[in-house]
Amino acid sequence: MEKVRCMLSNANLPKSFWAEAASTTCFLINRSPSVSIKKKTPQEVWSGNPANYSDLKIFGCPAYAYVDNGKLEPRSIKCVFLGYKAGVKGYKLWCPENRKVKEGTPGVEEPRYKARLVAKGYSQIPGLDFTDVFSPVVKHSSIRALLGIVAMHDLELEQLDSPRQWYKRFDSFMTSHDFKRSSFDSCVYFKKNSDGSFVYLLLYVDDMLIAAKDKGEIRKVKAQLSEEFEMKDLGPAKEILGIEILRDRKISKLYLSQKGYIEKVLCRFNIQSAKPVSTPLATHFRLSSALSPQSDDEIEYMSHVPYSSAVGSLMYAMVCSRSDLSYAVTVVSRYMVNPGKEHWKVVQWILRYLRGTTDVCLQFGRTEDGVIGWKATLQTTVALSTTEAEYMAITKACKKAIWLKGLFSKLNEDLQISTVFCDS
Structure with a gap:
């Protein structure tokens, strides 16, 4: 830390x-x-390659980033050098004028787009990417958990939308009105009323769901929000993130369906009239990287195939409501870099499966059998036996269950974890 203090002081x-x-x-x-490694550098010992000193700069020195503002405008803007970016040929600069780190300019960094679904957000490391800012998004598991509570207790459920960015003030506003933010999901807010009932609020960028025992409490929250923010009342919740919310309150049932989204996906990839199949992945498929394009003709053919787009569309359906696609989507995702014709046939097979199961949806009711979370992925470590692999898998499942138990405890629900089953 002595070096850090000196560098900050020298750079002002x-x-x-x-x-x-x-x-x-x-x-x-x-x-x-x-000296401890015979005057070699740690990088040379680790990688076998000598260090390159030609790109070293003084921390905090003036730097100029390229900008393209027109023919008669300046071609660069004065910044401050902040360091190096691993895996990118360029530097990290800070622009004092707009108080932002310059991104997407030659010699600086590859552009980082605002993320709404952050892959492995837990892997952020202080000093590397810990200061990256993302839009406020609630976890899909939290959405399904709240909708399960809504169905179980027959709560009112309504929706709001804000047409402008306002989250910077939103958190302080909610806490000032006796709402508490869940420590298990920062986009879940709840408030306990004097009669013991609860008001729940989920936030996804500028969309929100509000649930309460009666509409009077929801109207009260809406009025408070409208006084502070420019809000759009969408009435009873019917859709969120492309997921249709269907309710049959006579039998206390709530359904999550992506029928409309799936039909659009089928039309986009011209599968709307294809013959349906009964399974998401057939046993006769044997995929491997050896099936990637080998000839120039195959490479040319696959360059016109929307493989990544199709897999991404399937992945969104899987993440939101179609847990039956989990394994199949995981398999085809492995070959995104260089897919071949056989890989594309499997993607088409999955789309044909969706063709025959567009009406499949998640169901929540008064019973405790609603599906909230699922996952299918390759293990990141190598197991020495099937027993060890099973322990790894069950550990992941238990961690998720413990997280859900904590989330439900904040929402005034007691989630009992009695038995966890596992097979090989």
């Missing part, structure tokens, strides 16, 4: 840039000779 940068200074410090230490 505030403490908020400690992560960038620490990252640069580690970068330099890994490229500095060490």
